[in-house]
Amino acid sequence: MHQFFVEKSQVGKEYVTITGSDVNHIRNVLRMKIGETIRISDREGGNYFCKIAETGENFVQADIVSVDEEGTELPSKIYLFQALPKGDRMETVIEKAVELGVYEIIPVAMKYCVVKLEGKKAAQRVQKWQAQAETAAKQSKRSIIPKIHEVVSFKEALKLAENCDIRLVPYENENGMEGTRTVLEQIEPGKSISIMIGPEGGFAEEEIAKARETMQSISLGRRILRTDTAGICMMSMLMLQLESRI
Known part of the structure; x- marks a missing residue:
C-alpha cells in the first residue's frame, strides 16, 4: 500500500x-x-x-x-543531533532514523567534522536531505515527515537539546551497558528525547565536557561505532523501549 x-x-x-x-x-x-x-x-x-x-x-x-486511529508514530519525540559525517553517510542516517521514528534531525558542525557546510551549499544539502526524509517517511508509512534542521554549531545544538526532557550523549569512553539499560528503562512515553552523536574523529575534549553539563553520557557497548551507526543504534534502542511501554 x-x-x-x-x-x-x-x-x-x-x-x-x-x-x-x-x-x-x-x-x-x-x-x-x-x-x-x-x-x-x-x-x-x-x-x-x-x-x-x-x-x-x-x-x-x-x-x-x-x-487509522493507532498511527505509526513513537509516543515520544526524538531529536537526533547528528555530527556532519563525510561522504553520503548523512543520507543513510536520515533514511534509517526516519524509518525508526525520529521526529527531527539536526545536523551539527563539530570540531573534528571532516565535512564543512556553510551558506548556499549547506542550504542546498539540507533541501536534498529533506526530500530524502519525505521519501523514507512514505516508504515506512510515517504519519509525519520528520524535519531536517539547518546545520547548527555545537553550541547552538546544546542549547536546542536543553529543551528536551531526556538528553543523551553516547560516548566511546563510557563503560558498562548496565548503566545504559538503567537510563533507558527510566524513559517514559511522552518524554521528549535528544541524542547527541559525535563525528568520525570523536568529540573534542571540551565538547564532551560541555555536553556532560546538561546531558547524560551513556555507552553503546565495547566496540567503537561509526558516527552513522551510533545514531541508528540509539534510535533502535529507544524504539524498543518506547513501543514496549505502550
Whole structure:
C-alpha cells in the first residue's frame, strides 16, 4: 500500500484531494487505478485509508474508507543531533532514523567534522536531505515527515537539546551497558528525547565536557561505532523501549 502526505486543508469529511507532484506519481509512475487503496497522512497526525475515486490532470480524489486511529508514530519525540559525517553517510542516517521514528534531525558542525557546510551549499544539502526524509517517511508509512534542521554549531545544538526532557550523549569512553539499560528503562512515553552523536574523529575534549553539563553520557557497548551507526543504534534502542511501554 502506497503512502502519501497532504495538508490538513485537503482532508474533507468523506474524501481527500491530492495535488502537486504526487498526482503525476500516482497516475504516470505508479499507474494506479480507480478503486486501489492508499494510505494518506495529513502531516498533523491524522491517518486515513482511502480508495482512489477520481483522477484528473491536476488532482486525485480518494474516498476515505477508514481512519487509522493507532498511527505509526513513537509516543515520544526524538531529536537526533547528528555530527556532519563525510561522504553520503548523512543520507543513510536520515533514511534509517526516519524509518525508526525520529521526529527531527539536526545536523551539527563539530570540531573534528571532516565535512564543512556553510551558506548556499549547506542550504542546498539540507533541501536534498529533506526530500530524502519525505521519501523514507512514505516508504515506512510515517504519519509525519520528520524535519531536517539547518546545520547548527555545537553550541547552538546544546542549547536546542536543553529543551528536551531526556538528553543523551553516547560516548566511546563510557563503560558498562548496565548503566545504559538503567537510563533507558527510566524513559517514559511522552518524554521528549535528544541524542547527541559525535563525528568520525570523536568529540573534542571540551565538547564532551560541555555536553556532560546538561546531558547524560551513556555507552553503546565495547566496540567503537561509526558516527552513522551510533545514531541508528540509539534510535533502535529507544524504539524498543518506547513501543514496549505502550
